[in-house]
Amino acid sequence: QAGLTQPPSVSKGLRQTATLTCTGNINNVGYQGAAWLQQHQGHPPKLLSYRNNNRPSEISGRFSASRSGNTASLTITGLQPEDEADYYCSAWDSSLRGWVFGGGTKLTVL
Amino acid sequence: QVHLVESGGGVVQPGRSLRLSCAASGFTFSSYAMQWVRQAPGKGLEWVAVISFDGNKEYYADSVKGRFTISRDNSKNTLYLQMNSLRIEDTAVYYCAREDPTPFDYWGQGTLVTVSS
Numbered sequence: 376q377a378g379l380t381q382p383p384s385v386s387k388g389l390r391q392t393a394t395l396t397c398t399g400n401i402n403n404v405g406y407q408g409a410a411w412l413q414q415h416q417g418h419p420p421k422l423l424s425y426r427n428n429n430r431p432s433e434i435s436g437r438f439s440a441s442r443s444g445n446t447a448s449l450t451i452t453g454l455q456p457e458d459e460a461d462y463y464c465s466a467w468d469s470s471l472r473g474w475v476f477g478g479g480t481k482l483t484v485l
Numbered sequence: 486q487v488h489l490v491e492s493g494g495g496v497v498q499p500g501r502s503l504r505l506s507c508a509a510s511g512f513t514f515s516s517y518a519m520q521w522v523r524q525a526p527g528k529g530l531e532w533v534a535v536i537s538f539d540g541n542k543e544y545y546a547d548s549v550k551g552r553f554t555i556s557r558d559n560s561k562n563t564l565y566l567q568m569n570s571l572r573i574e575d576t577a578v579y580y581c582a583r584e585d586p587t588p589f590d591y592w593g594q595g596t597l598v599t600v601s602s
Contacts, residue, residue: 420580422587425589425590472544473532473546474588476529478529479530
């Protein structure tokens with residue numbers, strides 16, 4: 376199953392803004408957009424956003440998602456120490472008839 | 486409060502079978518599609534399979550197609566994953582997650598499957 380492309384790591388300073396990217400194709404990200412998940416070590420993933428910028432009510436407004444063509448982005452403003460985690464994007468692939476994931480981006484807050 | 490609890494993981498030899506269960510509570514299980522996602526040690530997330538709310542549609546990742554079967558018993562609020570012909574590369578934590586309309590909105594804690602001789 377062809378995956379989505381995410382940068383392996385991103386480092387930003389405390390209270391700065393980080394933008395994570397996720398590149399797919401017209402059959403997945405370009406089809407219905409992406410979901411974004413946050414995973415802290417030893418814990419299950421947590422949904423941050425789905426179909427571009429639909430955010431569960433309990434998720435902070437510091438997290439916002441968008442899409443341009445076949446690339447989805449997750450922007451995290453006012454970085455906090457607890458934002459240090461792995462971030463995954465995922466999208467339904469209409470051609471493969473399944474979900475595809477990105478390899479994940481490890482976000483380090485300096 | 487939504488709760489998903491996986492069970493059935495363990496150590497199994499290559500070529501053998503294992504069945505995972507995911508007990509759901511706190512929501513109308515029969516109204517939601519459900520899926521399995523796995524994560525090999527130190528690796529990223531990999532989607533495994535999804536099943537429709539009524540069990541009539543199933544989709545699988547190429548890596549497990551023909552070996553794994555997803556099913557559900559709505560009368561027991563339970564999701565299953567039957568894993569046959571297990572390979573070393575199937576070693577992972579297996580999570581169940583709720584699907585449509587909001588994908589991945591709730592996850593279980595996961596159950597570890599280790600395939601080793």
